[in-house]
Amino acid sequence: MKTSTAHARSGLSKYRTIVVSIALFIVFDLGVLVMNFYISSQITKDAIGVNLAGRQRMLSQRTAKTLLQLQNATQNSGDVEKPLEELRKTFNLFDGTLRSFNEGGQAVGGDGKPVILERVDDPAGRAAIEKAFAVWTPYREKLQPVLTGDVPARVAALPDVVSYALANNVQILDQMNFLTTALEHMASAKADRLRLIQVGGITLALMNFFVILFHFIRQLRESDAMAEAARRETQDILESVSEGLMLLDRDLKIGDQYSRSLETIFNRQNFGGCSFPEMLREVVPEKIYKEASDYLDILFKEHVNIKLVASLNPLGKVHAYFDYGQQSKYLAFQFSRVHNKDRKLFHLLVTVKDITAQVMLENELEQSQKQAEEKVNMMLGILHVEPPVLREFLDRADRSLREVNDTLKRYGSKRRARDDQYGQVLQDIFPIVHTLKGEAALLELALFVDKAHAFEDTISELRGRANVSGDDLLSLTVKLDKLMSDVQAVREMVERITSLKETFDPAPATTEAASVKLPKVASVAPAPLLASDEFQRLAQKLADDQGKQVSLAAHGFETLALVGEAAATLRDALVQLVRNAVVHGIEVPQERTRAGKAAAGTVRLHAKAAADGYEIICHDDGRGLDAERLRAAALKSGRWSAEELSGWDEHRLRGLVFESGLSTAEAVTTAAGRGVGMDVVKRKVEALGGHLAFATQPGHYCAWRITLPGVLGLDQLGFKAA
Template structure:
């Protein structure tokens, strides 16, 4: 650092010395100006007071003459007497100040400092004045003393003293006036000489300053010429670099304004346009969303903050890979993928600019996406094959069969004519219910590929449900997803047919699954997968639990009825795991076993009726959370909600789109699971009873008719309530 300073001092030594001399000269002239100006100001005071002395001598003579002529007029006499006292006092004080120096009352009655007169003419004038003033003053003092001794009355002695004073005034007034005039002239001459000296100093100072300025100017022009040559050489080299680099390069300042220089590649990357002096944020807003541009602006502002380490925020770059739309001359847009990188530029250890590098990575992104799609396709094939190997062959065939039935129902919903906006929106609700049941069955069989695909389709339907104006064309994106899902399901069907092991049951010869009753291990396997489903849900939600089931394989049901019962079980088990059972930590705080328990029981009440019970020892229904969620929906007023009973609140959990989940996950937050349960129960003319106690348990009891295999499932619902509530909170 020291070497750098010495080098710069040597480079600019001549101009620095010249500037220093210029400043020193200006300071010296300024100090002399101040000094002489103060002296001239003091001399001006002296000239003014010398002029006042002439006036005071006249006033004293006038006062004595008035006193002599106004003896019979007390008022005039007293006024003249007061004037005499004041004039005599001021004249004497000022005369002594001129001679010896000191403070005296000025023209404005303020006290001013008066220096003693030192010039010869002035001293001579003062000496003459003092010689004349001394007897004059004695005569005046005698008169004043004689009048004071006689309490202000004019006695014979006073008249004699007054006459003597008047005679002295007539004798010395004009000589004193002449002497004071000489004093005034001498003081004016001194002031004039100082003013002349001040003008001389200023003339010399200005002349030297002009000469010094010309020297600085010539020296500066010479250095400027040399510097211009260096700068021009550097500019040519910089232009060569900017013309040849294969990246878009430019600088932005603290206000995010683009600098004057940029690489030629920038016009190719961002399109032919003017960049110099343009706002970088405005440039971004023309290519990406305003929100993303604002995020980029916040990141760049962090780069200008010297307190923040550049390496620590490198990963926060929101433009490391961004898709942009660049306007074209023909009115269209060109889509590219760009990579912006930012680096600080310093001047004198201060952050002056940020260097922006722009790369067109469209080809790389396209290749990466193709590779990623290929990898995902291979992974999905492997994932699908792996999940198939862990699924019971008969359950898998049932799943495929049920899936195609689900797809047919969805296609029927899509094909139904909709003459109103409400009918178009109802399609999304009905399809949502079908997809949710499909996802639940896939999750119960641990077919994650189908579960994830169904979850993505739910996302699409959720967007459609919230769209203000919905039309049939808005379902096109969903139909593409549905076609892909059907294609994958067909691939699974073909794969199972090619793998002979999926056509075997035990050690028997191959046979095709028919509608005959499945007995033995197949009957048990038809329900045992629910245990794996529950454990998988618990693991995904950070919980521990044990499922205790009974009676699931003891009632012979029609395939459609059995499938609907499974869907009810899946939704209720999911609800118990996600909303009912607490985490191990929460259970310990409630003095419970860290391992929760869910009881799933199916019992035959009569030849025509069965009862499904799903109970958990969790925290029970949270009516306050239900109330707050209802209030947050904006559908009901606060007064109305506060007046509801627990039974009325309970009815909300069976409404489509209602969920008390804090966030949307693969297992909760859609608000469709319990609504699907209600639809199944209503469709079979069943009944739901709910019992709950805060912090202890929640139990769902569903009564359903037993539908043998030879009996059709009823499709219409009975009127009236399909649920009841018992709350022991």
């Protein structure tokens, strides 16, 4: 405490001479200013008096002139009102002003506004006023009948007044001249006094100024020496720190002192005086630049708590680009307020760190964690499927994706292929991807459903373009490569799971009685390709997603003698039929109730032997095929005009269900909206050598029949006696 008090006393004694000199300087200046103000106000009042005294001379002459005009108008029967009104106005101005000079008070100024005149106390001025009153008093009495009397009184009094005016007008004029001269002398004396005061004040101020200048120069030299030492210390610090440091003023200009590391971070030199926002604009995206500008404005508002807005800092971690995008870094900016000794916000201290290495490490860790999570999610997403069934799906998925890849390669190698050929490749691969999504949905493999749906999104976007080039197909190859990698990853995971299961399953106990060698059989029988429970799960999941209630019944598939690729193809077709029945056919419970139906819809899959093969029917008790909805969807697609569609009958309109890319769904979802459903079914059935037909009654049902010639049931096989 004693030390701080001693420092305070030392500081006061150090600047005592300057403080005293400045105080004297202020006292002198204030004294001169007060005197200047007082005398100037007096001179201003005197100037008004001089002006009005001069006006009195003019008014005395105007009074005499107006009397003569009034006499002439009266004698010649002219208009007396105008000169009479002028006489009254002149009289009032002269009389009121003269009284104000004599007694002090309010008078009418030259601009018509009221002014205050002080009583004239100067001897010469008083003498002139008294002599003027001696002449004016009888003059004023003679004017009263003329100004306020009736016409006879005015006519009778007018000759006497005119005679008095002509006899005494010069005397009144002389006295007003004397008054004006006296007032001018008073004003001139005050001006001389003011100049004397100003000269004395300036002389004292100059003397005091030289005293201050002497002490100031001496103190300045000492301060410069101390500042130079502090500057060298600051420069040493700025050259050694690894962070970029700089100060911003309220105009967001960078100060001349900044750390050497700043040049390394920003790949440039000479920051002093540069605009920080403009420098920032060169290296960060426009959105970040605008957010940073707003944030800096907030920081310079002293009422804002900087700790509360620290989380809003858009430059906390920013990706910056240098050398026209050839080099990039991750930078972290921190802002601190710098106050002066009066606790006023003075600068912003900006700290910049190059955190590229840290961010890269974080990204690597995040990517590793993400990959680990994806693998865990992938594993959790396949555990519900038996390995043999999953292997079969992966084999078909691999074949499908390779078919897509071969198609892209085939068209991609044609450098001069026509635009319609690139459109055709999209047409060719879309059903393949859609079928893959259907198979994944049947097994509830959400991973492949989502990725296949995203693949479909990309294809749909390209199909919607007016022109498709070979370069546009590159985006498909990226998604295809990722999807093929996922298939391989799941395959490897299945093999590891199977291996672990075989490792930890206990070996069956053997006995001497059971030591006979038996042929090896598969430990897990593969699930049938046309298992009814799979279709039931698919229908239930679709119904849950759509907010519907559905029950599915399947019969007759256990006797169908169809295996391998043919059974897989048929299953793909049935998956699409079930999907179509639940999504497009079955109504939501409220709609079914209004139509007098049960809240839960029913889908039936029935397989039976026919005369020339096998027949499969998919029936739903939903809304059926609505020809008008198909007409509206066709018109919305833009392929046909309203005039063309108006001439189509109901049969032709219903045939639109086989048009690729045409859908009655209101929005695209993983379940519907692509318009590649029934054309895929038709292709699959025809690939089996079969036929597809349908029957419908709007509002009641829709049924699809697949006829497979040459396909037999188990009870139709040609058995022969052994």
